[in-house]
Amino acid sequence: MSESAKFRNLRKGRGAASNPDGRFESLRREREDDGWGSVSEETVLATVVGVDRARRVITYNDSPDIPFDRSINPYRGCEHGCIYCFARPSHGYLGLSAGQDFESRLFYKPDAPERLREELAHPRYRCQPIALGINTDGWQPAERRLALTRRLLEVLAACRHPVSIVTKSALIERDLDLLTDLARDDLVHVFVSLTTLDRELARCMEPRAAQPERRLAVIETLARAGVPVGVMVAPVIPVLTDPELESILQRARAAGAQEAGYAVLRLPHEVKNLFREWLASHRPLAAQHVMSRVRELNGGKDYEAAFGVRLVGSGPYARFLRDRFRLAYRRLGFPGLPVLATDRFRPPATSGQMSLF
Template sequence: MNHDEHNTLPPQARKGRGALSIRTGRFESATKEAFDDGWGSLDERPARVPTTLSVDTAKTVIAYNQSPDVPFDRSINPYRGCEHGCAYCFAPPGHAYLGLSPGLDFETRLFYKPDAPERLREELGARRYRAAPIALGINTDAYQPVERRLGLTRRILEVLQETRHPVSIVTKSALIERDLDILAEMAANGLAQVAVSITTLKAELARRLEPRAAAPHRRLQTVERLAAAGIPVSVLVAPLIPILNDEELEKILSESRQAGAVDAGYVLLRLPLELRDLFGEWLRTHGPLKAERVLHRIFEARGGKAYDSAFGTRMTGTGEYAGLLGQRFRLAYKRLAFPGSPGFNQDLFRPPLPGGQTDLFR
């Protein structure tokens, strides 16, 4: 070890944050490292990192995809970056395109689209537009903490409600209950479905793994309240992480079914690009005795790599371990008698007209 390596500070956990470092993005020519300057740096508690908000100037709000691995071809992400701080999130590498760190920058330097509802209205009003379910908040949670103040997701839902446009939502936030009035009315017409992401039922693990997301018991309560309001709700056990939470699969499914979930799915942990090192850093800090075993099994399920982007298997992995997870899920799903999510009603769509009206005759 040379002198510089000896004086480089180790990753340090910050209260309320998941990432441990401001790891440099893959497009940057220089790297950044915390360094002991000899003036007591190692003795100081790491400083809290505040959240900053900047405007995202994207000209369009609907993003389209052709992936066979997801049940939608269009989505809206009101925010870039996410305060939940989930150590396993697949989205942080996107911050590298902004010249920012996929580490702490992703959960502290957020971007939002204040004119997203207006841009959405324009896109839904285009002559060639044809309605199909829009997935809301896929890359980053549309109900992350800042939404409580900005209300951007609610304004988007109001446009979709007005135009009778189908929408699906994936969230791990209890804040979605704020919009039960809109979602219940849309669901009554076959226009809204929600999936609640539950990673673990262990409070201590959740506190370290996803520090600013809703507690596990609170998410189950959200499933119950959504179901009681007549909104088709499913549970997404994601991600399953070998040795850390994979043993909980059946219990999460069971408790979610009891709470009223009608459907379920799961995703095996994915570690694309910078996330491989970011998650490894988190794992060696919070679970050093398990770290190498966890990473070995992840690589085993990804053909010897941290991530395999091949369609058809990127969400579930391959090999013996991945096969056993799939079998366990299928058996539990059948035993718990999940009825499955209903279809969407795509025939009620009414394109908006300028001035906030809708076209009843088009």
């Protein structure tokens, strides 16, 4: 019997029910109740934030199925605790768990703005849109105190560098001044991630993210301020949330979303077991049906990592979701977002460099 089956260690405000060892660890730990109270009954798990000393902050990729070639992730780990998060396995590279460690043991780069200036000032740097906060949310709760993402935005705004953002946090409204400044020069897109309109489902599936109605309010706030905003229906979870696809698109469009996209549930590495545990705890009657549909999307497997398939799935069910999305998109009249400008970029001055004027 697995650790999680014996001890469903449900923590208040946390998505994962367990904290399994990372896939790179040589040893595996199992909790045993010896009858002497050694198994903790604590229900609250505090967040600990450590420092990540990285020499570079821009990460480059050549993935053919995503629309950007560079990104910045101010944080490693994410307090939102979304049980389905595809970034959870990245904590294994730190010797930590993709489970509760991912939600409670965070790392940030305090000198990230300085490193960003250095990289943008490099003579060989060529401006293309930067995706901000893609693996983990740049506006998660820790950002309220650390303001790291805001400082990165300040650098991008000063350099007139285009940026694309995805978030499910209402905290982004704090930075409306920077976003509107960038929007005036076609330098920003914001996508609000919206998985479900069901408040109770969101509460247990995305415990520390903004509630669905609050995210719709963020779309409305950004749209009224003139910030180009879209909605990402991601992930679409078979059985649990896919019936809401059209409703989410309709509500987002009514709130002012100009663009929309979707991605299906991804369960790489440790995420598949964590998600199964979550289903057993929160949606046991639907668990078998959900996973059957997941495998249908992935050629009979829990996850297919191939480019072109991992985000949208394959087979009849994937085509059904694609057709539903396209029909709703056309019916609702999403106008699309303006193209991000790259010709306004001004490299930051390096130390010792004198201005021409």
